[in-house]
Amino acid sequence: MKIIGFNLTKILVEKEESQKANVSINQNINIKDISKEKISITDEEVIKIQFNLVIEYSDKFAKIEFEGSIIILPEKDELKQFLNSWKDKKIPTEIRVPLFNFIMNKCNVKALYLEDEMSLPYHIPMPRINMDKKKS
Template identity: 30%
Template sequence: MPVIGINITRIEFEKKIPPFPGGRIEVNLSPKVKDMRLGEIRTPTGKTQGIEILFKYEITYRPEIAEGFIEGAVMYLPPRREEIDEILDTWESERKVKPEVFTEVVNFITHSVAPMLFVIAKEMGLPYHVPLPRIDVKGHNPGGMV
């Protein structure tokens, strides 16, 4: 896995109005790359260079009952060491991230912050960012077996 760690540096959420019962509430997640730079991490075999990717993961609600964000950094190690300069040069000149790098990084960030988002939503009385599984009773089954 090319992403080897995450460092959360800031979490901010604000509830603007209390959620109202009924009606549809939409939760949007918007991950953004803020910056990329050469990074270094210590491993058991010594120091390893990679790309430190600074991110902002925004969470918005529609209607506007709340908003928030999580900021931090991840360390990305490309499959080939030679790609570090290529990725950083593209970022510096065009402010673009290769789709495969963006996908890998965003999937890692989402997997890492999803539990925090559940706790924050629960504590603030907000809808969850993904629907939880629910069971429904479709008919009466006295034996309880399907």
């Protein structure tokens, strides 16, 4: 499987005026649709995956939402397997894991920027440098 395209069609940020204490944050990826398509850059059939990634803050304090699509060029044997498993609204694990990681890599960077702009708590921990206390 090769990812040959990524496109966001919706970016939404909503926030209440006052921040709640002890906010919990959940992130969820939902695959909305999978379809076989033809595109102009290749003679082979590709798979278009439409997705939705939502970052929700507890008590409906805030929400960040991304919608988009990914175009993948599957190996010959993957195309049938992929489409057959989607009939049951499932994605094979060997495809789902790298696919979800790709979606998170693309969207999390944008989400961090939006969280900073909207003064929201970050949904993933940022790296920190700690001072080591030297023993005498």
